[in-house]
Amino acid sequence: MASEAARQVAWAAFDQSRPGVAQRFFDGSLRASAEAGDPISGAYALSFAAIQCYSAPGQAGRAVSLLQTAQEQVRHKATPRMHAMLAARTARTLSKTGATKECAHHLHVARAALDRDHTTTPRRPCTGWT
Numbered sequence: 001m002a003s004e005a006a007r008q009v010a011w012a013a014f015d016q017s018r019p020g021v022a023q024r025f026f027d028g029s030l031r032a033s034a035e036a037g038d039p040i041s042g043a044y045a046l047s048f049a050a051i052q053c054y055s056a057p058g059q060a061g062r063a064v065s066l067l068q069t070a071q072e073q074v075r076h077k078a079t080p081r082m083h084a085m086l087a088a089r090t091a092r093t094l095s096k097t098g099a100t101k102e103c104a105h106h107l108h109v110a111r112a113a114l115d116r117d118h119t120t121t122p123r124r125p126c127t128g129w130t
Contacts (some may be wrong), residue, residue: 002032002036003029003030003032003033003036003038003041003042003045004029004041004044006025006026006028006029006032006045007025007026007029007041007044007045007048009025010022010023010024010025010026010028010029010045010048010049010052011048013025014048014051014052014055019052019056022052023049023052026045026046026048026049026052029041029042029045030042030045030046033045039073039074039077040074040077040078040082042070042073043070043071043073043074043078043082043086044070044082046066046067046069046070046073047066047067047070047085047086047089049066050062050063050064050066050067050070050089050093051063051089053066053093054092054093054096060093060094060096060097061097063093063096064090064093064094064097067086067089067090067093068090070086071083071086071087071090074086079117080113080114080116080117081113081114081117083109083110083113084109084110084111084113084114084117085110087106087107087109087110087113088106088107088110090106091103091104091106091107091110094106
């Protein structure tokens with residue numbers, strides 16, 4: 001719960017063009033998820049921190065690294081919907097770098113993950129909008 005609260009504050013700060021404040025709260029969200037042993041919340045926070053990165057000039061490479069870390073954290077733990085969200089955000093990030101083939105690959109991965117998702121798969125609040 002602390003991880004999600006910190007992530008929401010970080011996102012609000014990002015929306016208010018306060019990247020330094022946002023980064024501090026993204027960091028807090030990651031710490032809270034680690035202390036709680038909740039890699040899903042950590043990956044979700046990383047995915048939002050990646051959006052902040054790719055929204056800043058010259059930071060798309062860092063965003064790719066954050067998303068790779070998020071994907072590694074949840075490789076065998078997340079629902080197909082979570083994998084789809086991370087793949088879609090990776091595709092968006094790669095589109096900022098000009099890596100069109102890799103972007104297309106991650107869009108395919110996202111679509112395939114959504115195809116594997118069934119209504120019986122429990123949804124976490126962080127992927128309910130996907």
